[in-house]
Amino acid sequence: MGELAIELKGIDKSFGLVHANKDINLKVRKGTIHGIIGENGAGKSTLMSILYGFYQADRGEILVDGRAIDIRDPNTAITAGIGMVHQHFMLVENFTVLENVMLGAEESWILNAGISKARAELKRLEREYALDVNPDAVIEELPVGLQQRVEILKALYRKADILILDEPTGVLTPAEADHLFRILEQLKAQGKTIILITHKLREIMAITDEVSVMRRGEMVATRETAKTSVEELAELMVGRRVLLRVEKGEAHPGDVKLSVKNLTVRDSRGVTMVDDVSFELRAGEIVGIAGVAGNGQSELLEAISGIRRAVSGNVHLGGEAIDVTGHADPAELRRRGLAHVPEDRHHVGLVLKFEESENAILGYHDDPKYRKGFVLDIDAIRADAEANIQKYDIRPPNARLKTANFSGGNQQKIVLAREMERDPDVLIIGQPTRGVDVGAIEFIHKRIIEMRDQGKAVLLVSVELDEIRALSDRILVMFAGRVVGERKPDASEGDLGLLMAGVEGPKEAAE
């Protein structure tokens, strides 16, 4: 056991006024899976970026296999045997798997010799670690789960002995996540060391040997996984007891706020993604849409919110029709009381290069209260942004910071705050807690239920079945673009699982 793969001593890092890592010490044993958990903005990604050479520590030492090394850039890290799978993938979308794996490790100016060698090596790696991916598939056509495997292959191809994964399961379906964990076990069995960052304590308990907890830039504890519990970890992370269960009372559904009739949506290639879907959403209820990612949930939300044109169907918002097959205008829908938290915060919900306050008005920038004569009222915009920062505990509390410099979970809170604080009638939320820490999940879930109790209609899409079951008053299951069933939230996981897989179970009475 004893031998250390990585040892960090006194790592310290500030970004301007933000002290992201404070005198961090960490020991990772060889051949183990080591979890790192902590609140959003605790400094996990920063610490790993330092280890991988993306950032330079202001102070501190890094020892790999017992030797102090100066990791100046990712190349040094790779030479030292460290590989990283980032929170957001770094693949060339229109390259093949093989090309991506070779990129930057071509070995010579002439590609051909390298290609056949690389292909052979890739085959060997795939066999050894049960990582099946087609080397000639183009990245953009692969589902996220497979893209992630390509990232892992990339690291292994560069002879990584130590693999860092930053929130690898955030975008995966449960089945994909299971597969990933099998791969990780396999890697561990081969003597590789793995560092895993995640917000899902279940995963920590299931797969890690040891777990370290960060809070506000400090390393506050390291535990042997076998000797700790989800409750203890949650408390260590947040510094207080966390309610891991959602508490909610009876729903009191009122008038129909959103009605969807025979909605059909095709994607840009003409594939039918939403197939003749109908449902109603009432004031004061939360309807959850469960389903494996890619079964039309995204397109459904996009069509309702006016971003994507539907082929046919009728949608009514508060009794008035939305022109979903023509020119539905997202700005106008917002004015009519529809708020939308999109699934993809990086490409849709936020402009990463904007200051936080600029993102806090995205879509609401038309509001006359942000106007002062000809120009935007910057003071009013910042004041609103700061109020949201307070209320949602967005860290660091700086409305002028570039959005890309917020941690993933805090970026999510920026979007949520913007959409929830407008007092909408209908709230459409995709993946509300993707990448968000347990403390914040508790807060977000509470807010969603509060909105319901105030009589808002909430449509929720999430790949987290637990989340759907905890929040929804009714669950619709989507498979291959169709709503294949409706269940009460107390339906068994097995029953929902079968529906999600497209197997129609015995009909449980929905009403």
Place this chain on the structure above:
Amino acid sequence: MSTPYAKLPGWVEYGLIPLVNLVVAFAVAGLVVLLVGESPLEAAYHMVNGAFGRGEYIGFTLYYATTFIFTGLAVAVAFHAGLFNIGGEGQAYVAGIGVALACLWLDRFMPWYVVFPVAILGASLFGAAWAFLPGWFQAKRGSHIVITTIMFNFIAASLMNYMLNRVLKPLGSMSLETRTFEAGGQLPRLDWLMSIFGLSVGTAPFNVTFLLALAASFGVWVLIWRTKLGYEMRTMGHSPSAARYAGIKEARIIVITMMISGALAGMMALNPIMGETYRMQLDFVQGAGFVGIAVALMGRSHPAGIIPAAILFGVLYQGGAEIAFEMPSISRDMIVIIQGLVILFAGALEHMFRPAITRAVLAFSGRGRTQAAVKGA
């Protein structure tokens, strides 16, 4: 990869790195001068002296800078919305009609301060109109603006040829130009501004258009960072999918942005026509539209960067003319090479020295602790 490995202090980012790029560009230019058998030091002397040696030279430098500020702003505005307007050349050229018409119409019975606003309006309208079509084609038909604006440059050249040949040329005249404007079509020089610094403009055509350029720079800053339209443009420039989500109408923004861009490029025409020659001549734009691309790149599409970048190119033009004059074996084409090198190092290869400088800065500020580097491993 766009992620920088380390964030650099402002003085390095906006001071040191551009400076190093410039120095290298000039060093390579020096080598080329050496190659044709001339002394780079002498050339450098003539460049600096030619640009700053006398009030008159400074006047010329700023005269050129004025032109480049307009074309630089034009490119920058479009760039913020994610559009690459290469048509500044044609837009400025066609805008000449607007200026010329205003002058030909009013110059005999109105003072310059009445003619000038009308001419500004004319220049903007014609420039905007010439940019409108490419914008509209992009918005409605998806024809790429880079292609269409280039095509419109050629069309503009033919159109202006026709206009000067058949329409605007006074009867019986042999040269392709309008008649010379009377006093109302002649903008005052900025003698008073220069004399504050104890200098005299001499014959340099440094005129009030310069002040208009400064005002336009401020206007562009307000537009981009302080108005709703600017916000929408930037959203679209950074992320078209976020813009769609926010309900920003892409087609509308494209067309409006292109028209503003064209109007800015168009105002350039005021400087040579009303400020220097007092008539519209064939080819008066002389590549300023293309220089605007380099200026916007160097100035990082921010007015505060565009003004110094435009002045730098003013120096290259004015100082370069002086070199060509003083050193006969160096032709004007040589100057184009130097400008090309500046564009290459300060624009295209902007990041070439960044890693090395980053390392040096980090080492100096004592952040990288002395640790044994990986050997072999």
